Amino acid sequence: xxxxxxPTGPEAQAVAGNAGAAQVPVPPGEAGVMRxxxxxxSVSSVMQSRRRWEFMYFAVRNKKLMLGLVVEAVFxxxxxxxxxxxxxxxxxxxxxxxxxxxxxxxxxxxYPFGQDVFSQWLGGVRDSYLVGALGAVSAGxxxxxxxxxxxxxxxxxxxxxxxxxxxxxxxxxxxxMIVISAYQTNRSxxxxxxxxxxxxxxxxxxxxxxxxxxLKARDFVDxxxxxxxxxxxxxxxxxxxxxxxxxxxxxxxxxxxxxxxAVNFDFLGLGPTGTMSIGDMMNLANQWSALxxxxxxxxxxxxxxxxxxxxxxxxxxxxxxxxxNPKLRQQ
Amino acid sequence: xxxxxFKKVVTYLVTFFVATTIDWGIPHLMPGNPVExxxxxxxxxxxxxxxxxxxTISQAFGVNVPLWKQYLDFWSGxxxxxxxxxxxxxxxxxxxxxxxxxxxxxxxxxxxxLSYVLGNRIGAMAARRKVLxxxxxxxxxxxxxxxxxxxxxALSYFLAVRLRWFPPSLGSNPGIGAGWNxxxxxxxxxxxxxxxxxxxxxxxxxxxxxxxxxxxxxxxxDYARYLRSLGASQRLVRRYAYRNAVLPQLSGLALALGVVVxxxxxxxxxxxYPGLGHLIFLAITNEDFFLLQGIFLFIIIGVLLANFVxxxxxxxxxxxxxxxxxxxxx
Amino acid sequence: xxxxxxNLQIYYSTxxxxxxxxxxxxxxxxxxxIMGLAGESGCGKSTLGNGLIFLEGRMRHAGGKVTLDxxxxxxxxxxxMEQHRLRSVSIIPQYAMSxxxxxxxxxxxxxxxxxxxxxxxxxxxEEFRRRIALVGLPADVLDRYPFELSGGMRQRATMVIxxxxxxxxxxxxxxxxxLDVSTQRxxxxxxxxxxxxxxxxSTIVITHDLxxxxxxxxxxxxxxxxxxxxxxxxxxxxxxxLHPYTQQLLASLPEVGLRYDEAPLVGIPGRPPSLLDPPKxxxxxxxxxxxxxxxxxxxxxxxLHPGHEVACWKAIQDAQSFDEERATQGAAR
Ligand SMILES: Nc1ncnc2c1ncn2[C@@H]1O[C@H](COP(=O)(O)OP(=O)(O)O)[C@@H](O)[C@H]1O
Ligand code: SF4
Ligand SMILES: [Mg+2]
Numbered sequence: 001x002x003x004x005x006x007p008t009g010p011e012a013q014a015v016a017g018n019a020g021a022a023q024v025p026v027p028p029g030e031a032g033v034m035r036x037x038x039x040x041x042s043v044s045s046v047m048q049s050r051r052r053w054e055f056m057y058f059a060v061r062n063k064k065l066m067l068g069l070v071v072e073a074v075f076x077x078x079x080x081x082x083x084x085x086x087x088x089x090x091x092x093x094x095x096x097x098x099x100x101x102x103x104x105x106x107x108x109x110x111y112p113f114g115q116d117v118f119s120q121w122l123g124g125v126r127d128s129y130l131v132g133a134l135g136a137v138s139a140g141x142x143x144x145x146x147x148x149x150x151x152x153x154x155x156x157x158x159x160x161x162x163x164x165x166x167x168x169x170x171x172x173x174x175x176x177m178i179v180i181s182a183y184q185t186n187r188s189x190x191x192x193x194x195x196x197x198x199x200x201x202x203x204x205x206x207x208x209x210x211x212x213x214x215l216k217a218r219d220f221v222d223x224x225x226x227x228x229x230x231x232x233x234x235x236x237x238x239x240x241x242x243x244x245x246x247x248x249x250x251x252x253x254x255x256x257x258x259x260x261x262a263v264n265f266d267f268l269g270l271g272p273t274g275t276m277s278i279g280d281m282m283n284l285a286n287q288w289s290a291l292x293x294x295x296x297x298x299x300x301x302x303x304x305x306x307x308x309x310x311x312x313x314x315x316x317x318x319x320x321x322x323x324x325n326p327k328l329r330q331q
Numbered sequence: 332x333x334x335x336x337f338k339k340v341v342t343y344l345v346t347f348f349v350a351t352t353i354d355w356g357i358p359h360l361m362p363g364n365p366v367e368x369x370x371x372x373x374x375x376x377x378x379x380x381x382x383x384x385x386x387t388i389s390q391a392f393g394v395n396v397p398l399w400k401q402y403l404d405f406w407s408g409x410x411x412x413x414x415x416x417x418x419x420x421x422x423x424x425x426x427x428x429x430x431x432x433x434x435x436x437x438x439x440x441x442x443x444x445l446s447y448v449l450g451n452r453i454g455a456m457a458a459r460r461k462v463l464x465x466x467x468x469x470x471x472x473x474x475x476x477x478x479x480x481x482x483x484x485a486l487s488y489f490l491a492v493r494l495r496w497f498p499p500s501l502g503s504n505p506g507i508g509a510g511w512n513x514x515x516x517x518x519x520x521x522x523x524x525x526x527x528x529x530x531x532x533x534x535x536x537x538x539x540x541x542x543x544x545x546x547x548x549x550x551x552x553d554y555a556r557y558l559r560s561l562g563a564s565q566r567l568v569r570r571y572a573y574r575n576a577v578l579p580q581l582s583g584l585a586l587a588l589g590v591v592v593x594x595x596x597x598x599x600x601x602x603x604y605p606g607l608g609h610l611i612f613l614a615i616t617n618e619d620f621f622l623l624q625g626i627f628l629f630i631i632i633g634v635l636l637a638n639f640v641x642x643x644x645x646x647x648x649x650x651x652x653x654x655x656x657x658x659x660x661x
Numbered sequence: 662x663x664x665x666x667x668n669l670q671i672y673y674s675t676x677x678x679x680x681x682x683x684x685x686x687x688x689x690x691x692x693x694x695i696m697g698l699a700g701e702s703g704c705g706k707s708t709l710g711n712g713l714i715f716l717e718g719r720m721r722h723a724g725g726k727v728t729l730d731x732x733x734x735x736x737x738x739x740x741x742m743e744q745h746r747l748r749s750v751s752i753i754p755q756y757a758m759s760x761x762x763x764x765x766x767x768x769x770x771x772x773x774x775x776x777x778x779x780x781x782x783x784x785x786x787e788e789f790r791r792r793i794a795l796v797g798l799p800a801d802v803l804d805r806y807p808f809e810l811s812g813g814m815r816q817r818a819t820m821v822i823x824x825x826x827x828x829x830x831x832x833x834x835x836x837x838x839x840l841d842v843s844t845q846r847x848x849x850x851x852x853x854x855x856x857x858x859x860x861x862x863s864t865i866v867i868t869h870d871l872x873x874x875x876x877x878x879x880x881x882x883x884x885x886x887x888x889x890x891x892x893x894x895x896x897x898x899x900x901x902x903l904h905p906y907t908q909q910l911l912a913s914l915p916e917v918g919l920r921y922d923e924a925p926l927v928g929i930p931g932r933p934p935s936l937l938d939p940p941k942x943x944x945x946x947x948x949x950x951x952x953x954x955x956x957x958x959x960x961x962x963x964x965l966h967p968g969h970e971v972a973c974w975k976a977i978q979d980a981q982s983f984d985e986e987r988a989t990q991g992a993a994r
Contacts, residue, residue: 057676163342169586170346172634174593175611176353179627182615183358203586256476263478264597268612282480286601291488291499299488303481310476318544557760560715561823562746564777571762578764650764650806 058323065319071312075305079129082122090120090276101297108297111288120276121301127189127277128259128306134193135200135258140251142197143204150205151212158209165202173199174264181270189272192265196258204250211246245324249317256313263306278302335652339642343635350631354624355405359398414625419617424625427610432629434502435606437523439595442530443584450538451580455573457539458546467539474536479594483529483601490525497525500603526602530595534587541583545576578649585641588634664690664830664863669725671705671712680936682708684887685725687962688970690830690863690880693856697878697895698867699910701933705887706867707755710832712736713865714750730829747778751828751861755835757819761807768803771822785825792821792860796851813844820851824860831861837873849877872914875899880968883907886933886944889962893969903965903976906945943974951975 059065078085087106098111107117150161176199181187265271266279267286285291285299366388375381389395396404408414414424457467474482491499503509504518549555549572558568596608603609607626614622646652671683682705690696698706708720713736716722722737729749735741754760762770771789772782793802796817807815816836824831833852837845855861866878874881874895881898883891883906891904902908909929931948934940942957943949949956955974962972965980 054677061676163338163345166342167346167349169589170342170631170635170638171350172589172592172630174589174596175627175630178596178611178615179354179623180357182618182620182623260476260478261593263480264593267478267480267597268600268615270615279478279480282478282484286480286484291484291492294492296488299481299484303478303484306481307473307477311472314472314476553754553756553759554762556717556756557754557819558762558774559717560711560746560752560754561774562743562748562778563774567773567777571765575762575764650766651808654806654809 055323059320062319062323064315065323068312068314068316068319071308072316075125075129075309075312078122079126082126086119086122088116088119090115090123092116092119098293098295107301108295110284110298111290111293111295113288117281117298117301120281121278121305123276124278124281124302125305125309127272127275128262128279128309130189131193131196131262131277132255132259134190135196135261136251136254138194138197139201139204139254139258140197140247143201143250143254144208144247146201147205147208147210148212151209151215161205162209165205168199169202171199173261177265178268178270181265185273187270187272189275192262192272193258196261196265200254200258200261204254207250211243215243245320249320249324252313252317252320256310256317259306260310263303278306332646332653335646336642339639343639346635347631351406351409351628352402354627355402358620358624359401409628414628415621417614417619417622417625419613419619419622424622427622428607428625428629431605431607431610434604435595435599435608438527438530438599438604438606439591442527442534442595443588443591446531446534447538447580447584450535451542451577454539454542454544455546455569455576457543458550459569464543467543471536471540471543474532475540476536477533479529479533479597480601482533483526483598486525486529487601498522499525502605522602522604526598526604529598529601530591533594534591537587538580538583541580542576545579546572549573549576578645581641581645581648585638588637588641592630592634663692663730665728666713667726667728669709669712669727670723671708671716672721672723673708673719674721675719675937678937679721679723681723681887681939682936683712684936684939686884686887686889687725688882688889688892690865692862694879695852695856695864695866695877697871697874697881698865698884699869699871699874699881700884700890701910701929702869703936704884704933705936706869706884707834709884710752710834710865710867711754713830713832714746714752715742747774747823747828748826749828750830751823751826751832753816753820753823753831753833753836755838755867757816757834757836758812759815760819761815763807766804766806767818767822771803771825774822775825780826789821789825792825793818795854796821797847813840816848817851820848820855824855827860829862831855831864832867833864834867835869836866837868838870845873846876849873853877871899871910883910886939887936888944889970889972890945891969891971891973892962893966897969903969903971903979904945904973905949905951905975943972945973 093114094105094109094116095114097109097114099105099109099114101108105116105118107121109116110120146161146165150158150165173196177195180195184191262271262277263279263282266277267283269283271277271279279302281302282299285295290296290298366385370381370385370388375384386395412425414428416422417424417427420427453463453467454471457464487499491497498504498518498521500522502519502522503515504522507515507518509515546569550568552572552575555568555572558571595606596611598604599606599608600612607630611623611626613619614626666689667687669683669686670681673680673682684705686709688696698709700706711717712720712722713727713734716736716739727734727736729745734745734750761767765773768789775782775785790800790803794800798814798817798821802810802814802818807818810818820833820836836852837848840848849866852864852866856864866874868874871881875898878895880892881895882889883898883904885906891898891902891907893901898907899911902911906929913929929948934944934947940946941959943952943960946952946956953975955978958974960972960974960977962970963977964970965976971977
């Protein structure tokens with residue numbers, strides 16, 4: 001192995017661990033993927049079935065994972081059946097406006113419109129999930145493609161894609177979106193979701209690139225030599241399952257960060273036209289002086305829901321990481 | 332190292348070029364015509380009057396010449412630090428931006444630096460103390476997950492509207508003119524605190540959790556195992572782990588800049604804090620496109636400068652970037 | 662006998678149960694002896710090696726005793742063990758090439774390490790430099806960062822650091838693996854040089870590759886599935902192995918002169934048993950071509966010839982019939 005094959009510098013480092021920049025969660029780097037199972041190769045094909053079993057074994061015993069999944073499940077339920085369980089149409093008005101939370105109106109009504117906050121909230125959860133999913137999928141696909149191409153091919157393609165990645169990093173996502181959306185009068189949920197993805201992929205690309213490098217350069221070859229197994233068997237039995245788990249973690253984090261970006265965006269009034277997302281609710285509350293008028297039930301529940309959804313995703317991520325990565329299981 | 336900086340500078344130049352082109356191109360490529368949008372704001376009844384006004388505005392917007400010339404004109408404006416006139420505020424864009432910048436920097440710099448430093452310290456402490464970890468982890472996640480707007484609204488509601496400890500909005504007491512006197516400074520600090528706290532808390536959560544995880548990860552690396560095998564003290568192993576965990580945190584800082592800048596905009600809007608974020612909001616709602624263009628480029632320049640500072644810091648603390656002559660693909 | 666190990670057991674506690682990676686192992690190593698420890702990957706070599714110096718994570722000292730220079734080594738007690746590390750027992754870990762802190766200069770890291778062990782760096786600096794030169798590293802290595810060196814150079818630096826305080830026992834885990842043949846030989850020679858100069862008294866060289874041991878080891882210990890299979894001097898193991906497993910290991914070696922990675926990977930058919938719940942009787946039984954009824958009981962590790970210990974019923978039987986033949990021949994004469 002030559003002296004300096006490993007990428008160095010901020011980019012490479014960013015993915016070497018669980019770099020937790022504010023709201024730019026970066027998944028575990030090497031920790032998550034390239035560690036071979038304890039005991040090396042000889043146990044690995046037995047591990048195939050055993051590993052699945054072991055995964056379930058640790059998964060159901062991981063409190064963080066279970067808690068995260070339960071909370072997430074509740075919100076998914078809301079997202080799917082929200083409109084069915086919503087007590088009122090979200091545009092329906094009640095008089096007098098600004099009712100306090102009560103059994104009739106769980107989260108009260110808005111002021112001065114008099115709309116049911118709970119019904120809007122149910123729809124807001126759904127809209128946020130939709131945008132989060134769209135953003136995560138588009139960012140994930142772009143990031144994976146760019147990162148893998150850069151890491152696998154190397155050379156000038158790598159240089160070019162890295163430049164592209166670094167340029168997108170330097171462009172602040174929200175500011176860029178503000179400028180573009182300001183001139184765009186008819187905006188859809190699809191537009192917002194894809195936009196979030198198109199501007200939010202760089203850290204994925206970096207992480208995947210580094211992983212691909214590691215895979216290509218080091219462990220791959222060594223593991224093949226040390227355990228005397230064929231390269232294809234290593235790719236299929238050790239690397240692919242691990243990489244799959246890694247990609248899954250990436251999606252979980254992308255989902256969380258996309259929803260948060262969308263809230264910022266909607267709060268500034270730049271979200272999709274004609275929807276009532278969590279960010280829209282807080283935007284309206286702020287514009288109609290809900291703070292000064294003490295209509296706290298208008299802006300507290302939406303943000304709380306978002307915070308809970310994101311916390312649940314984050315701890316799901318940590319729990320999954322512990323399950324996938326035996327090294328972290330110890331506590 | 333030279334190669335490292337060369338690449339960095341190329342990246343910055345390309346970014347600036349791309350940003351400027353986007354800044355210029357978007358109004359031209361989008362379906363809505365800025366002149367029409369602008370004129371739509373006035374209630375113009377007669378057609379002749381409309382056409383006359385359209386001509387004047389087109390001239391003012393510089394859209395009555397070929398596209399390529401418009402593009403070059405735009406660059407010339409940028410290089411001369413001239414972004415035109417803000418229609419909404421009827422003053423040169425650069426002038427308005429210059430008034431807002433101190434407020435934004437006063438929020439961002441302390442929020443970023445303090446959250447980074449404290450988050451790293453406390454995260455590293457949490458990594459080795461179970462009791463502290465049980466406190467830091469949930470609180471960190473909560474802050475990290477909270478939307479900027481919500482934390483700002485909640486803080487404003489409880490600490491300003493309800494408890495009246497702080498003023499709920501603006502950058503200083505409107506009754507006191509800006510100046511170097513205690514009354515103004517005290518009022519500015521009181522107005523500054525809540526927006527600062529909002530941005531700080533969200534970032535702090537991220538750094539603390541990131542650091543905690545990184546330190547735990549570093550403690551499992553080969554060099555840490557080797558040191559422990561040879562009987563090195565816990566202190567030494569932890570010191571190494573901390574030092575090495577700071578490196579990815581610093582690159583995380585570069586990644587997080589865009590997010591913090593975005594969060595800062597939202598926070599300023601909530602508190603009507605007179606920085607660039609609030610200004611950008613005013614520009615959007617008033618469809619003041621020159622102002623928007625100017626702020627956009629200004630923020631890009633700020634982010635690029637901050638990136639540059641981080642790169643220098645990185646080179647100072649990571650010998651790998653400092654010394655590798657070859658192969659540093661960063 | 663400077664190192665004596667009695668019935669050592671080291672287990673991993675996992676949620677599924679205990680992995681009996683080292684399950685009742687006894688042997689000893691003399692002063693100035695280099696003992697090779699060989700066996701397939703996963704048979705417990707590293708666990709044994711690490712267990713003698715540092716029980717990490719889920720490793721547990723489940724029984725047995727280790728005596729070093731006449732005193733018991735408290736391997737199960739991390740606190741008491743601390744003072745012995747580096748000073749009396751040391752290790753060149755399997756991951757030697759990545760064992761150095763990437764952001765500290767090698768000299769600085771060594772100084773930090775020694776300081777935390779209460780050793781004055783200055784007092785050993787001269788010796789450190791001498792040994793750095795001895796292993797063929799340039800003098801300025803102390804002022805370099807690990808990433809400025811090749812993997813081989815990093816490994817040699819690790820070798821020097823690990824042996825700087827002249828430990829009585831050195832464990833070298835896979836020090837020759839993943840190296841090309843000429844470098845393997847060089848590393849082997851360094852280990853011999855260290856022994857000859859008295860930097861270390863006894864050495865355990867762990868490897869899954871027998872061929873290198875034939876060149877550098879005085880004695881070779883063959884391990885299988887957490888237990889000892891055979892032990893004899895290197896020449897005997899290579900030329901006259903008695904355990905069927907050793908015989909197969911030797912047969913699977915690539916021909917001399919063939920590069921390791923070009924060699925056809927024959928291996929031994931079948932795979933070792935799980936150490937979570939190892940089978941009763943001889944652990945090699947279901948892969949053994951000469952297994953018979955008696956192998957349902959666990960074979961003892963006995964000395965069949967002077968200095969040649971084997972755990973195999975077949976070998977015991979052969980030895981007995983050989984002795985009987987001898988006896989009858991002698992009587993006839
Ligand atoms: N951390 C661990 N937890 C559980 N089992 C382990 C762990 N490390 C190793 N083992 C098991 O212990 C056995 C011996 O491993 P090891 O000593 O590393 O083998 P070797 O060095 O001979 O290749 C293997 O079967 C492996 O599966
Ligand atoms: S004891 Fe029996 S099964 Fe075990 S190696 Fe000897 S002959 Fe084979
Ligand atoms: Mg091993």
